[in-house]
Amino acid sequence: MATGAQAADDATATDAETVTASVVGGTGFTGGELLRLLAGHPNFEIQQATSRSAAGKSVGSKHPPLRGSDLRFSDPEDLESVDVLFTATPHGVSMGQIDEYLDVADTVVDLSADFRLESEEQYDEWYDGHTSPEYLERAEYALPEINRENLAGADLVAGGGCNATATILGLYPLFEHGLLEGGEQIVVDVKVGSSEGGAGGGEASSHPERSGVVRPYAPTGHRHEAEIEQFLGTSVAFTCHAVDMVRGASATSHVFPSGPVSKGDLWNAYRETYEDEPFVRMAAGGSGVYRYPEPKAVAGTNIAEVGFELDPSNKRIVVFSAIDNMMKGSAGQAVHAANIALGLEETAGLEFTGLHPVGAP
Amino acid sequence: MATGAQAADDATATDAETVTASVVGGTGFTGGELLRLLAGHPNFEIQQATSRSAAGKSVGSKHPPLRGSDLRFSDPEDLESVDVLFTATPHGVSMGQIDEYLDVADTVVDLSADFRLESEEQYDEWYDGHTSPEYLERAEYALPEINRENLAGADLVAGGGCNATATILGLYPLFEHGLLEGGEQIVVDVKVGSSEGGAGGGEASSHPERSGVVRPYAPTGHRHEAEIEQFLGTSVAFTCHAVDMVRGASATSHVFPSGPVSKGDLWNAYRETYEDEPFVRMAAGGSGVYRYPEPKAVAGTNIAEVGFELDPSNKRIVVFSAIDNMMKGSAGQAVHAANIALGLEETAGLEFTGLHPVGAP
Amino acid sequence: MATGAQAADDATATDAETVTASVVGGTGFTGGELLRLLAGHPNFEIQQATSRSAAGKSVGSKHPPLRGSDLRFSDPEDLESVDVLFTATPHGVSMGQIDEYLDVADTVVDLSADFRLESEEQYDEWYDGHTSPEYLERAEYALPEINRENLAGADLVAGGGCNATATILGLYPLFEHGLLEGGEQIVVDVKVGSSEGGAGGGEASSHPERSGVVRPYAPTGHRHEAEIEQFLGTSVAFTCHAVDMVRGASATSHVFPSGPVSKGDLWNAYRETYEDEPFVRMAAGGSGVYRYPEPKAVAGTNIAEVGFELDPSNKRIVVFSAIDNMMKGSAGQAVHAANIALGLEETAGLEFTGLHPVGAP
Amino acid sequence: MATGAQAADDATATDAETVTASVVGGTGFTGGELLRLLAGHPNFEIQQATSRSAAGKSVGSKHPPLRGSDLRFSDPEDLESVDVLFTATPHGVSMGQIDEYLDVADTVVDLSADFRLESEEQYDEWYDGHTSPEYLERAEYALPEINRENLAGADLVAGGGCNATATILGLYPLFEHGLLEGGEQIVVDVKVGSSEGGAGGGEASSHPERSGVVRPYAPTGHRHEAEIEQFLGTSVAFTCHAVDMVRGASATSHVFPSGPVSKGDLWNAYRETYEDEPFVRMAAGGSGVYRYPEPKAVAGTNIAEVGFELDPSNKRIVVFSAIDNMMKGSAGQAVHAANIALGLEETAGLEFTGLHPVGAP
Incomplete structure (x- = not known):
């Protein structure tokens, strides 16, 4: 797979392209993982990380890998226009905000369960009633290995469980x-x-x-x-x-x-x-x-x-x-899907190959 | 301090029946667990714990719960007559020693896989050839919940996996x-x-x-x-x-x-x-x-x-x-079976009810 | 199965002396540890375990080693007379209840920090103001290794940190x-x-x-x-x-x-x-x-x-x-001190010698 | 510090420069960590990873992060000329091979204790006799925070403990x-x-x-x-x-x-x-x-x-x-020092900022 050396090369090839990105729900584990990946991504520039409870605090106060970053959490009310919006909110939240999200961003990647299923019937069988069922068919499942062809150019991507x-x-x-x-x-x-x-x-x-x-x-x-x-x-x-x-x-x-x-x-x-x-x-x-x-x-x-x-x-x-449930199982998969949706190098920002030995990570 | 040995003394005072017991293979984890249980058992009195490699050393040097005990490992060549012999040797060892074991002890409880299966055909299907197949039918499987009635008075008991x-x-x-x-x-x-x-x-x-x-x-x-x-x-x-x-x-x-x-x-x-x-x-x-x-x-x-x-x-x-694989899954099951085989109180020496909270035990 | 309660019965049969004991604050870790030790103790008979939040629930619902016990949490308002009362409440609680505690029990063993220090000055230097400073001198520090002679017959014992x-x-x-x-x-x-x-x-x-x-x-x-x-x-x-x-x-x-x-x-x-x-x-x-x-x-x-x-x-x-901070560092030390205060066998109920191997307990 | 995005930029700036590197002692934990870092480094190209016992096997068979790499372990007898040689052998080995190492490589970074101390007297006080004491003064301690100025251009670097x-x-x-x-x-x-x-x-x-x-x-x-x-x-x-x-x-x-x-x-x-x-x-x-x-x-x-x-x-x-003892405490420090010794970007290949949450790494 793409080693770091290759990554640097690849990134260079597309380095001209800079994409603004924000994370809604930035204090959770998934939100922090997204911020970490975006900070190390050759194309993304983080615009906002929102959090109602931690607005004004530095992102490093919640996520040690971001200690030293100048970024501070924004109030979710102050969401700005952006190229890509990653939404890492609890299940049931983004379905109520999806119109706003699609309004401020060209591409929305939702990491909750809200848009994973294709029909209202399926959703209602496993979860409670969906408030925006009209988006279920529109959303593309984020897993590239089974849905790559539909991710290119997608404006609403639903991260898998x-x-x-x-x-x-x-x-x-x-x-x-x-x-x-x-x-x-x-x-x-x-x-x-x-x-x-x-x-x-x-x-x-x-x-x-x-x-x-x-x-x-x-x-x-x-x-x-x-x-x-x-x-x-x-x-x-x-x-x-x-x-x-x-x-x-x-x-x-x-x-x-x-x-x-x-x-x-x-x-x-x-x-x-x-x-x-x-x-x-x-x-x-x-x-x-x-x-x-x-x-x-x-x-x-x-x-x-x-x-x-x-x-x-x-x-x-x-x-x-x-x-890694935090990576391929959520934030990494989301960035991978966003890379494809936006026509970036697929592996950009995702080149880390792991540690050995390592304990119970 | 109140070592297991003293505990056994105390208990003995309240129970007429004392049974001598030895452990073959006393340095392994299962051997240590047996020694720990026997030391705290109201009826058993430990006679020997054998180990070729550690002969002469104190049992506490291998098993911290036995620090303070005066017992030292014996050479397996010097096996003495005893009421019950627990054999905690690697698979394949006790089948070669079983005549000697039954010679020195009235009851043998073997914790290896050597006598768990009922027929030579079964054994050969899953393990290598058995050298004492004539004992396979004679051995009683140690798990009381499915074999209690056959354990009473048994002279060869085979601990389950x-x-x-x-x-x-x-x-x-x-x-x-x-x-x-x-x-x-x-x-x-x-x-x-x-x-x-x-x-x-x-x-x-x-x-x-x-x-x-x-x-x-x-x-x-x-x-x-x-x-x-x-x-x-x-x-x-x-x-x-x-x-x-x-x-x-x-x-x-x-x-x-x-x-x-x-x-x-x-x-x-x-x-x-x-x-x-x-x-x-x-x-x-x-x-x-x-x-x-x-x-x-x-x-x-x-x-x-x-x-x-x-x-x-x-x-x-x-x-x-x-x-607990060391207890119900081996040493505890063996003592339970021995209690039944010898007509002792079933739960004797096995009353510990566990700890809470506890980490990764 | 042989619950702690049965064990206590068995033990009682061999020991004339039975002491009633209750635990105030029975849902916490220390309270559970006390209940576990008392249930397996040859002399103590548990009368009550109090908990405001869990009143009416079985003690086993909170403490897995006590699954199978019939004991249920009592409301702390319904505290009954008892020989020994173990109080395992947060720091600052028992100093306000100490008169009541000494009223219902001949001996009180408090496991909080409320009575560990000898003078009000010391207490105020390290904690907030003490509301019952007159008991500070009266309380005996529970650690027998340095205070055994004063524990015999003590009516207020303060468990060490x-x-x-x-x-x-x-x-x-x-x-x-x-x-x-x-x-x-x-x-x-x-x-x-x-x-x-x-x-x-x-x-x-x-x-x-x-x-x-x-x-x-x-x-x-x-x-x-x-x-x-x-x-x-x-x-x-x-x-x-x-x-x-x-x-x-x-x-x-x-x-x-x-x-x-x-x-x-x-x-x-x-x-x-x-x-x-x-x-x-x-x-x-x-x-x-x-x-x-x-x-x-x-x-x-x-x-x-x-x-x-x-x-x-x-x-x-x-x-x-x-x-073990839960044993020698709190509940075990408390039972040890109570054994001495009441003239029981010092090591009664505390004979467990540990496990090997064991993970991160 | 340098985020991944900066790293890509930095790397690009120096991308023209490619340095060949080999690792002696490639199967150990430190050797594997070096290989992982070199594989992701924008300037280093791995030439050999030596191992006597694993010669011919793929490096991924020992180090999961390198699964997928084509590199195989070489026999240490077949050491080739290279720009930088990282030696990750047990203490006492490299002092006997240092002439050969300096012969095949312009720069040697030794991760053992062999060249950490400045004088033979010191060495003999803490370790056994040194067989190449003449190199002790020549070696530069790898820790840049206290020895940066001496690392530039160094031909023998001694990684710290x-x-x-x-x-x-x-x-x-x-x-x-x-x-x-x-x-x-x-x-x-x-x-x-x-x-x-x-x-x-x-x-x-x-x-x-x-x-x-x-x-x-x-x-x-x-x-x-x-x-x-x-x-x-x-x-x-x-x-x-x-x-x-x-x-x-x-x-x-x-x-x-x-x-x-x-x-x-x-x-x-x-x-x-x-x-x-x-x-x-x-x-x-x-x-x-x-x-x-x-x-x-x-x-x-x-x-x-x-x-x-x-x-x-x-x-x-x-x-x-x-x-991280494997990184700042050995392999990362060694790469950092090599970057300085060779005039590369200091942070090249070392940009990973860590994970959160993470267990017991």
Whole structure:
């Protein structure tokens, strides 16, 4: 993939182009991650980061990587015109503000769940009533690996859910290459870090209670099932567990194909699907300590690791996929989609390749 | 200070029955856990703890909870006659020593995989050739919840595998109460701590590499599948992940029953199976932070937590079970079985109820 | 299953003396720890656990080790007469209730800071104004190692601060044996777990922010300096750091003695001071992985580990001490003191010797 | 400091300049970190990464961030001519190879302890005998903040020790600005992550034993005292503790100045010393969760955070400093020094500003 050296070259090629960008909801974890990425991006120039509660404070007071930046949070009432607006507000907020957002910005990238689903019916099945359903069809899902062609020039982009992203990227090649017919039994068992819960806390996410857990949450009925079904065309039996890390989502999908599938079939499918993708990396067996996708190997990066094993005795394919939920699962995916929407270099600002060794990131 | 040895003295005073016990393989994690439990047990008096490499050293030099004990490791060549012998050697060792073990002890409790399976055919399918297959049928599986009646008076007891124990305890009521017919699709996704790898280390289990992982290992073909099949009568699709804790095994079983199953059916089955069990605790929903089985809630205890949810939209039962792999998953289970084999109080020496809050135990 | 309650029954049968005990402030971490210890204590019978917010709920809903207990939280207004009352309320509460507490109970053991200091002047220097200063002299400091003789028969016992306890136990032999004159430079650098912050949380103690920190807090002016000075007769330069564990406090004291001190002097002083103490364990060099005091080696126990090294080139003694802040640092120390105050076996209910291996407890 | 956007600009300015670089000892943690930095550096082109044991294997097999790179480990016997050679071998190796290294490379940056000290006497006092003492004076210490002027054009650069680096950066302004006279009592209490122990493991650094520790190691006589004394001109009483993180070193220095020092004096000293330094960031009080230097706030970056508090009642200055031991403490410092030695942009390849939130990195 694009190393830093290549990135510098690439960036240079497009360096003439500067795009103004603002972040609505700048104090949350996702907002901070967006600000960090935009600050290091060769094309974006941050115009505003809004926060009602922290208006006037420096962004570095909330986000240590931005210590030293002169930027201060603005009141959301004072939103200025901008080329791109990233909205990192809680679910349900941006659907009420979308007209204003599209008014001040040429391109809106919304990181909430508000515009992920395609129809009002789907939305109402999994969430509460949508107040701006007319935008659902207009919004483009941000995941470039399955929706790149529709992102170019899009004016409303809907960031995918982190667990859905990990799951879809793991399973997509099986469907894309006809190894599944649809209707097969698929169990998805996800492990996630505490940053998914967002800043703010609460008893269950306090350090004494949250440390060291293997805590089932949303054991059934997780809303990300809706996105997965929408893009794979089949339902999955989905269960999430909180484990002791801050960043990361790891999805293990247990798939029972209707017909015979060989390891060669799998390799062909995954290689063909992902060989040109700048942010997908295969990890399927081999030697060394990290033989399968590992959240800590992609922490801080926009990379999804994908791998698999075949279980002949159970006629099962086990698919592993790992992402950083804050990056490929939200802010990184959003910047990637914005790069495409605006015709910038796809990988601009997303070149970080991760750390080794690293603890529980 | 009040060492375990003194505690044993105190207890002895109130209990006529004293049983001598030795531990073969006393330096490993399981051996240390056995020694800790025996030292605090009201009936057992530790005679020897053997170790070839550490012979002559104090047991406290290896196991901090035993600091202050006068016991020193003995050479395994000098094994003395004893009432009960706990053998905590690597897989494959005790099958070669079993005649000697049964010679020096009235009751042998083996914690390796050597005598867990019932037939040579099964053993050869999952492990390498067995050198003492004639003992396979004679050995009684240590898990009292499914084999209590056969443990009383047994002279050879085979401790169960930790992951198999967690899985079996989770699924057993479904079979026991006829909610499954056998042949249903069952996916078991297990998360385990680093103590499963044993003392000694190696690159993959070094702290920098092992910290914070969600690492698939034995993604297919895990040997504990054999035990599960043996006791549940059906095969399961089994996958293990290493996560960032030291003690603990958490099994999430995704079950797709052939017919309709209600939440009431589940509650009835689990309650009836486990209501008189001293070491099984239900955790299925309810309020508070710990609504489902949680390894850290049972760390240091011999308790298995079991719970479930129903997923009507996927016609799925999700079963959660959590144990301390060092306790209910090995040393605690062994002492529990020995208590039954010898006619002692079942719960003797196993009363610790855990800590809260606690980190990543 | 064998709940703590049953355990207490069993124990009672073998011990004529039964003492009723209640806990005020039963939902907090310290309150839960007290309830856990009392439930497993051979002499205490829990009468009430009070909580305004959780009145009527089962104690197990807050404290997983007590799942299965029938006890429910009582309203603090309904406090009943009892032999011993443990008060685990926030600082400043019990000083306003102390008359009531002493009215309903023969012995009150207060775990807050309200009665730790001996004079109103001291209290006002470090805390806000005391509303019941007349009890300050009457209260006995709970740490038996330095105040055993005054605890017998005491009716008001003041539990020590956890960081003060670790520090005092580390340094006390140096003063007791005249190796220091007083006035020497002493730097105490403490590392503590997140349970010190109590249940409840807040942004700084949320898992994403608190994980993996080495966070200086109260870098100067920590209130525990007052207790240390009170009992050692000299001031220390004290700094605390939050590190990634839940339970535990580790104090490293850097001492610069006025005159020459040999390693033999140190061993003599520490051995003589602590050789008969049931809850102090020396760990000073030797072989193995745990050569010095280690919080995780004493997690869940009432044991303090103490050790030292001599640094001739800097004319320095480095003293290490480690405790479980929830046990020896609060609830365990309180039960130990109550045992002495009531003439019970000192170590009753406090025999747990810890786990190995264990993660970040 | 230089954000990514500036970096791209800066890099562009010097993009014409390409420098070949090799890494000796490429499989270790430090070697991997060097390779990662060089791969993302706008000027360096990696020529070789040597490893005897892994020759022929891909660098990505050892270092996940380099998965996808075509580079394979070379045999150290086949070392080729190169502009810069980074040597990341165990202590004692490069002193025996230094002639060869200087033969194949114009500039050698050694990351071991072999050339850190200025004289053979010093070296022999802290390490075993030096076999190439004639190079000790020639080597330039890599820390730019105290030795920038001598690094330009240097042909042999000696990377500093990680703990020494953290300590020196914390204390240097006090000496530079005359707030200390030398001879004052200084206690340095350091907390470090497990990556300091290097790849490979061993029992003490296995995950079950190393997790959650507050383990004193080298409680006295740590070799980094030598470097600190060399550059500050005074000895310090130094003690190290291993805590539960992988990356990071945090030094708390307790300083007892001879004369009065005000907070204003401190701010002036630290600001003047570091205001133009691209990789030093002040964190001294203020609001928010991260008020003082914090290793996890600088994980993955080349930034040192430095801060302080005044303790008037103990006439003490408490200085906090935090670095990523793998970056500012070794590989990042080495690249920084190489940038200066070669006349490149100082911050090239070192622009990463860290992640938030992040766990125990």
